[in-house]
Amino acid sequence: MDARERMLRIAAREIQEGMTVNLGIGLPTQLVNYLDPAMSICLHSENGITGVGPVLDFDKADRNLIDAGGAYVSTLPGAAFFDSAVSFAMVRSGRIDLTVLGAFEVAMNGDLANWMVPGVFAAGVGGGMELAQKARRVVILMTHRDRHGKSKIVRECSLPISAAACVHSIYTDMAVIDVADEGLILRMIAEGVTVDEVIDSTAAPLQIPQQPVPSF
Amino acid sequence: MRSKAETIESAIASISDGDTIMVGGFGVPGTPFCLLDELARQGQKHLTLIKNDANEAGMGVDHLLQNGQIDRLVVSHIGLNANATKMMNEGRVEVEFCPQGILAERIRCAGAGLFGFLTDIGIDTILAEGKPRVEVDGRELLLEKPLKADFALLHAHNADPLGNLVYAAAAQNFSPLMAMAADRVIVEIEQLLASGELQPATIHTPAPFVDVLVELPALTAQYGVLRRGR
Numbered sequence: 001m002d003a004r005e006r007m008l009r010i011a012a013r014e015i016q017e018g019m020t021v022n023l024g025i026g027l028p029t030q031l032v033n034y035l036d037p038a039m040s041i042c043l044h045s046e047n048g049i050t051g052v053g054p055v056l057d058f059d060k061a062d063r064n065l066i067d068a069g070g071a072y073v074s075t076l077p078g079a080a081f082f083d084s085a086v087s088f089a090m091v092r093s094g095r096i097d098l099t100v101l102g103a104f105e106v107a108m109n110g111d112l113a114n115w116m117v118p119g120v121f122a123a124g125v126g127g128g129m130e131l132a133q134k135a136r137r138v139v140i141l142m143t144h145r146d147r148h149g150k151s152k153i154v155r156e157c158s159l160p161i162s163a164a165a166c167v168h169s170i171y172t173d174m175a176v177i178d179v180a181d182e183g184l185i186l187r188m189i190a191e192g193v194t195v196d197e198v199i200d201s202t203a204a205p206l207q208i209p210q211q212p213v214p215s216f
Numbered sequence: 217m218r219s220k221a222e223t224i225e226s227a228i229a230s231i232s233d234g235d236t237i238m239v240g241g242f243g244v245p246g247t248p249f250c251l252l253d254e255l256a257r258q259g260q261k262h263l264t265l266i267k268n269d270a271n272e273a274g275m276g277v278d279h280l281l282q283n284g285q286i287d288r289l290v291v292s293h294i295g296l297n298a299n300a301t302k303m304m305n306e307g308r309v310e311v312e313f314c315p316q317g318i319l320a321e322r323i324r325c326a327g328a329g330l331f332g333f334l335t336d337i338g339i340d341t342i343l344a345e346g347k348p349r350v351e352v353d354g355r356e357l358l359l360e361k362p363l364k365a366d367f368a369l370l371h372a373h374n375a376d377p378l379g380n381l382v383y384a385a386a387a388q389n390f391s392p393l394m395a396m397a398a399d400r401v402i403v404e405i406e407q408l409l410a411s412g413e414l415q416p417a418t419i420h421t422p423a424p425f426v427d428v429l430v431e432l433p434a435l436t437a438q439y440g441v442l443r444r445g446r
Contacts (some may be wrong), residue, residue: 027358045386047242047245047386048377048386048388048389049386058441061441062385063244063245063440064245064246064373064384064385064387064440065385066242066243066244066245067246067386068388068441070243070296070444072441073218081385081386081388082388083320083389084242084268084316084317084320084393085317085320085321085323085393088316088320088321089317090317092315092335105236116342122301122304123294123301124291124293124294124295124313125293125313125316126292126294126316127316128290128315129315129341129343130315130316130317130339131388133338160341160342161341161343163340163342163401167396173377177372180378
C-alpha cells in the first residue's frame, strides 16, 4: 500500500457513525472506499442531496442524479433532494459535522487557501468557502508538498484564502498534523518518513510531542 | 382556463438585447438546453446571465458564450468550461463569482421580496471587497444584495397547465429559487400533465411563479448521461 493509500485509510477514520459529511471533489471523495460498509453516515452534496450512495456505471446512471463533482451517484434509503438555498442553509447553520477538502496552502493558524491561484487558476469558489467556514470540523487531505517540492503548509498563506482559521487537521502523504491554539502539532507520521524529514518539508513551526509519534 | 403553453420561438422572442437572465441547472441536471439553444439561434446580445456554472464546453450556456451574446456572468464557478475561463481571462466576458449558497440566497432574497441579507461568509476573503459592512450586536457582517432578473429559463420534469412544477432528483438545485426571482419565468417541461394529475403536496414550484410553459417534443442527446472519461 503506497503512502497515498495509507493517507486515505487513516483519514477515513475521521468519518464516524452518524455523522453528516461533505467530501470535496477529487481525493476526499475517495474516502468512501475506505469506510466500514456497516457504518451509517449521511453524505451531503452541495447540489441538493443528503444520503448520497455509491457512484454508478454510466449504463445504470440516472441523468438527473449527479453529485457536486459531476459523478453519477445513487442514493441510499433515507435520501433527500432539496434546492440550493436549503443545501447551504444546512451548511451555514452547522448541520455538516465534517468536511474533507483539498488545499493549495494551509497556514499554521488554520487559514485555508484552496480556490484561487491568481493568473493561473481562478474558476470560482463553488461551495468551498461556506463549507470551510461553517462545517463543524474541517479536515484537509493533500500532498505535503506541491509539484515543485514546496511545502503546502506555511506560516501565512500567500494565495487568496477561502476562510480564516478554519482547519482542524491536515492529512498528507507524510504526516497527520493538528492545528491547535498553540500551533501545528505532529500527530502521526507516514511509515518510512522521519520526523526530521517532516520538519524539513514543512514551512511552518511544528511541535513534536515528547512521546514517540505513531506511524500510519 | 388560460393555458400557459407557448411555442419555444415565441417564448424566447420576448427576451431583448441587454436583458438579465437566470438559468437553472447544476451541470446537466436542470439546465434548459432547448431554451438556451433557441436563445442562441435568435441571437439576443449583451445579456447578463445568472447561473451556478457555465456548463461544459460545447453545451448549453457555452453556445451563448461562443456566440458573443453574454457580456456578464454571475456564477459560483466555471471550472468545467475551459472556454468560459479563457473568455474571462481575455476580458471577453465579465465574471462575478459568488459562493454557491450566497448566490442561491441572493436569488431567494429577491424572490422573497426582500432587499438584502447579512452574512459572515467570505468576510475574510477577497470576495468581501466592495461589499458594504454592517455591524449587528457588535459583530461585523457583509451586506449581500438580492439578485433579480428579467427572465428565468428553467427545466422541469412535470407541469400541469396552470404551471405547477415538479423537478426530478438533483435537477431541482437553483430552479425553485429562480422561479421566484424573475419577472418572466419560462419553463421547458418534459411532460405536461392534465390539471389535477399533480399531487398538491409534491409540487416544488407553485403556478403563480410560472408564466410560460414550453413542452419539449423529445429530449435531445445533451440531456442524457454525459460519458466523460474516468
